[in-house]
Amino acid sequence: MAAGFLSMAHPAITLSGIAGNVISFLVFLAPVTTFVQVVRKKTTGGFSAVPYVVALFSSTLWILYALLKGNSRPLLTINGFGCGVELAYVVAYLLYAPRKARLRALAYFLALDVAAFAIVAAVALLGVAPEHRVKFLGSVCLAFSMAVFVAPLSIIFKVIKTKSVEFMPISLSFCLVLSAVAWFCYGYFTKDPYVMYPNVGGFFFSCVQMGLYFYYRRPSNAAVLPTTADGATGGGAVQAQVIELPPHAVAILSVSNIPILGMHKIEVMAAPEQQDAKAADIVDKAAPAPEAVEIAGTV
Incomplete structure (x- = not known):
């Protein structure tokens, strides 16, 4: 089943696609305050460019998938926006990072967003039969999305070890839960397993993060x-x-x-x-x- 972005022929698809776009829009904009401080201080401090490079790669993969599949405007619109925003973050990082961090970030960008994307696109367009391209690229997107959703395990282990939620913003975890629900519904209604299944993992790990936040945020008995x-x-x-x-x-x-x-x-x-x-x-x-x-x- 396919559907346009604002087609009310299938209202469930339309509403879930709009909800996914709105929530993902907020998720993509979450690091804006961080980069405002980067521009003001003219330094990136000690944080890494890897999350932004990875998010850019993910957006470009989903854009290519949506183009090959056809009639997937919600995926195109939000990932087009995300691609532009993440590219802006990467450029800002490269401008204000110390020399070593800048060279490392540039290497990540060239390896993942340029070389890896070019290889995936070449294989999908030149090495796979047309009738199997969507399945191939969808499988790549699914595997990569699951890897991204599993990435917060390092933060989860850190929270359990330190009993501190300092590095786990609850607002972002909550938005990720809503985003996973919206895109799962979109994948379910469009019968697209490559959109649906990764968001099961996303929902689970985001709920785990929220549970840990509320468990470890309890105030101390000493003041x-x-x-x-x-x-x-x-x-x-x-x-x-x-x-x-x-x-x-x-x-x-x-x-x-x-x-x-x-x-x-x-x-x-x-x-x-x-x-x-x-x-x-x-x-x-x-x-x-x-x-x-x-x-x-x-x-």
Whole structure:
């Protein structure tokens, strides 16, 4: 079954294609803020060009597949846009990266986006019979897409090892889940297994990332707040003090009216001398029953 982009003869195909385009549009634009900082600072810092080179290669493969298959406007439009955006990212990287990183990125670009794409295109157009070209190129796209979806396993293992979600943006994972659902539906309704099956893996790994994010993002039971230095240590010394709070107590900072819930222990770092009396009052007033405790902070 084939369908044009805005043909309402098959509304399920049209709607899933539009949804896939809109969500993928947001995914492609996700690194814009990163490259705005790159242009402002005129350096790429320490991040790699590999994700952008790989995404560019993927877009060019899907464009070639859509052209050979025919009547696949949703695939053409979003991958045409993605090809332009990823190429812009690669060019920006090459302009602002340090010399070694620039040469490495250029080597990746020439090897994957130029040489590998040329080989795949040549084999598909010259080495495969016309009736098998779509199947051949679809298989290449499927295999490459699955490899891309499996790539986040390294980040998943890192999150489990470090118990930190610093390198796993939840907004991007959520968009990837929606994108996988939309393109799976598009592949299902158009009876295109090469679009449908990779997004099963994409949906699974994106859900795993989101689950890990919500599991490891739980706040710690310790909070750092300002208090005083012990007079015996000499006014300016910094000490740590632990204030035990009862379960389910509510700690309220005097400089804010936002309650901090679920904290059982507050680790307090030293501050000016005049706050000694207030810190002592807090310890004395801590009660075993759930209550609200005001903790005076410094501005």
